[in-house]
Amino acid sequence: MKKAISARIIGRVQGVGFRYFVLGRARSLNVCGFVRNREDGSVEVHAEGEEKQLKDLILFLRQGPTGSRVDQCDVAWQPYQKRCDTFEVNY
Numbered sequence: 689m690k691k692a693i694s695a696r697i698i699g700r701v702q703g704v705g706f707r708y709f710v711l712g713r714a715r716s717l718n719v720c721g722f723v724r725n726r727e728d729g730s731v732e733v734h735a736e737g738e739e740k741q742l743k744d745l746i747l748f749l750r751q752g753p754t755g756s757r758v759d760q761c762d763v764a765w766q767p768y769q770k771r772c773d774t775f776e777v778n779y
Contacts, residue, residue, distance in 0.1 A: 699759035720772035
């Protein structure tokens with residue numbers, strides 16, 4: 689079943705390759721959406737795809753790449769919206 693998530697990741701998540709870590713994982717899981725830095729120092733993710741792949745992506749978001757530190761990962765499940773075709777980094 690297709691679904692969507694919006695996530696906000698807080699911690700040492702900017703300047704450590706977090707967005708490109710998410711980009712690679714999301715593309716390998718075949719989900720679409722975006723990742724971007726927020727002005728408050730957190731990272732925002734919107735992703736759409738099969739529920740299992742999204743659950744796998746959430747595990748990666750909570751882990752982060754080497755050099756990062758995830759203090760908090762807030763995830764909101766949403767209905768599938770078909771807002772995207774690919775996964776990308778937004779600036």
